[in-house]
Amino acid sequence: MKGKDKRLPSELEACWREKDMAGGQVCDALVMIMRTSGCCWAKSGGCNMCGYRNASLPQTTVEDLNRQIDQALFKYKGEPFVKIYTSGSFFDRREIPEVVRERIFDEFKGCKRILAESRPEFLTADLLSTLPKTMSVALGLESANEEVLRTCINKGFTAQESKAAGERIKDAGLRVRTYLLLKPPHLTEKAAMADTIASAHFADCFSDEISVNPLNIQHGTVVERLWKRGEFRSPWIWSLIEVMKQLSGTVHARLMSSPSGGGSQRGVHNCGKCDREALDAVERFSFSQDPRDLAVTCECKSTWECYMKAEQVLGTAADLGRTFNNDLMIPKK
Ligand code: SF4
Ligand SMILES: [Zn+2]
Incomplete structure (x- = not known):
């Protein structure tokens, strides 16, 4: 993987194919992870488990985003489902300006299903009323x-x-x-x-x-x-x-x-x-x-059960497997 300084804002962070479901059927899905200027919340600390700021580049322009879409289209083989992730909020205009969003919807208008994720504050009723009916919105509750x-x-x-x-x-x-x-x-x-x-x-x-x-x-x-x-x-x-x-x-x-x-x-x-x-x-x-x-x-199921009992007895969420040898928690037969 390239170091952060070598990554270009005009390149997709990643793009691959996987199985998912659309219209109740298992189907192929194209997944694209776009490099954007980043999640607004990550800029002020962010969620404790999130390292997505590493996938963002503040200087990303509309032209860069359009180049990224070109790369996705090059890989696109007519999959019925397209998932677009930004390591942030697809509907935050600072990440994906309206003109880019419109182009994405236009390019993938033949798809059965499009999925993008967003923090709730960007999902106004006005915005939602303008989206294609093939849209699924992912919420990180x-x-x-x-x-x-x-x-x-x-x-x-x-x-x-x-x-x-x-x-x-x-x-x-x-x-x-x-x-x-x-x-x-x-x-x-x-x-x-x-x-x-x-x-x-x-x-x-x-x-x-x-x-x-x-x-x-x-x-x-x-x-x-x-x-x-x-x-x-x-x-x-x-x-x-x-x-x-x-x-x-x-x-x-x-x-x-x-x-x-x-x-x-x-x-x-x-x-x-x-x-x-x-x-x-x-x-x-x-x-x-x-x-x-x-x-x-698997025999490790009993280790997992003992692990949970030990957590309860000790009143801790620390990694007990590292404090005690896991083998000590396997009950004797
Ligand atoms: S809202 Fe999402 S992208 Fe932003 S910091 Fe939290 S997990 Fe990361
Ligand atoms: Zn096991």
Whole structure:
């Protein structure tokens, strides 16, 4: 990867193809991550887990953004679903000026579905009424608990503000994908699961899809500092599976998860031996919604159970696997 100083504002940060769903069908999706001037909230501190400011360049111009669109069009092979991420808010005009946004909608007007994400403050009823009906808006609610949002995440908006934006999006006839953060810092594994489950129930009334995003430790963040000091462990894949199992059949929205950094120490992980199988199970479930797809077995499940008991007894959300040898927490047969 090029160093930050070598990156050009006229180049896309990344672009790839993946599977997703449009119109109830599994389909190919083109994902483009645009380099913009950056998230307005990140400039004043930002969220504790977010390292996206590394993907932004303040000097990005309209011409640069147009070049980035040209690159995406070069790669575009008629996928029915296009996802446009900016590492910030697509609807913040300082990141994506109106003229660029209009061009994107025009270039991809043949798509079944377009998805872009935004903080709630940019999603006014006036703006939403002008968007194509193929639009899905992704909202980074993260948690429905105002205290968690404020103190653990530093989100800079409230759950109620996110909900109001979700309702405005629905009123405009568009779709909502809500992101929930599994395991914000300072929450134990058990508290984190409970938080995500409660948040999904909160979000269900204004969401077509709920994407559970297990925390992935990004460079240069508050969470990375905690992790380096042994005060944070990324969630277990067992916790993600348990959240999906408990939510399955209790919400209307499609449940999904496509974890970044899954199976690595910085991302959601188990013992290492079962990680691939467990992540594949979550992926299958994200498409099928069938909880039987979540069936995974590995001896580390009992370590995860002991880990949660130990967190409770010790009253800490620190990384106990680094304080104690994980093997000590495996019950004797
Ligand atoms: S998580 Fe989103 S809102 Fe928070 S700082 Fe990052 S880009 Fe901005
Ligand atoms: Zn395992």
